[in-house]
Amino acid sequence: MTKAAMGLAATLCLPAIAQDSGKALVERVCTKCHNLEATSRQHNTRERWAAIVDDMVSRGMEASDAEIEKAIDYLARTQGVRLNVNKATAEELAGALNVPASTASAIIAYRAKAGPFKSFDELKRVPALNGKDIESKKDSLDFSQPK
Numbered sequence: 760m761t762k763a764a765m766g767l768a769a770t771l772c773l774p775a776i777a778q779d780s781g782k783a784l785v786e787r788v789c790t791k792c793h794n795l796e797a798t799s800r801q802h803n804t805r806e807r808w809a810a811i812v813d814d815m816v817s818r819g820m821e822a823s824d825a826e827i828e829k830a831i832d833y834l835a836r837t838q839g840v841r842l843n844v845n846k847a848t849a850e851e852l853a854g855a856l857n858v859p860a861s862t863a864s865a866i867i868a869y870r871a872k873a874g875p876f877k878s879f880d881e882l883k884r885v886p887a888l889n890g891k892d893i894e895s896k897k898d899s900l901d902f903s904q905p906k
């Protein structure tokens with residue numbers, strides 16, 4: 760296909776893709792072969808999701824490049840790897856919460872004193888966070904208790 764033809768194909772495909780949410784897309788495309796049980800149990804890095812979806816393409820999955828990208832984005836966003844707040848280092852916490860290193864260190868100090876965090880609400884109560892809005896980070900955090 761020429762570049763122009765590819766551009767045209769991409770343009771023509773756009774409206775159809777835009778109608779589909781990532782969720783609807785994954786449900787439509789993936790369930791042609793199997794249900795989403797194995798998928799919904801997994802949390803993976805973006806790289807790992809991309810490898811899985813590539814594997815599905817090699818098994819005969821039919822989707823445009825744009826749809827493939829969108830499916831990977833959706834899976835990485837909704838089923839990414841979560842940071843375990845109770846095992847995280849200050850550096851990891853600073854990155855995940857987008858807070859300064861000093862705040863992250865204070866969270867670690869709090870955890871050392873008060874014990875593992877049980878919930879997001881408990882984390883939010885750490886004074887060092889100062890009421891900072893971390894709501895959007897909720898889905899990237901895991902509160903499993905250390906064994």
Ligand code: HEC
Pocket residue numbers: 785788789790791792793797798801811812814815818819820821830
């Ligand atoms: C053309 C058919 C087909 C389509 C479409 C398809 N798959 Fe699969 N998938 C398979 C087959 C075949 C297996 C292997 C089953 C087994 O291992 O027993 C599999 C296995 C899997 C597994 C478990 C194995 C692993 O690597 O972890 C996951 C997760 C998965 N698929 C996710 C997806 C997702 C997400 C999509 C949509 C983006 C998708 N599949 C679309 C055929 C398909």
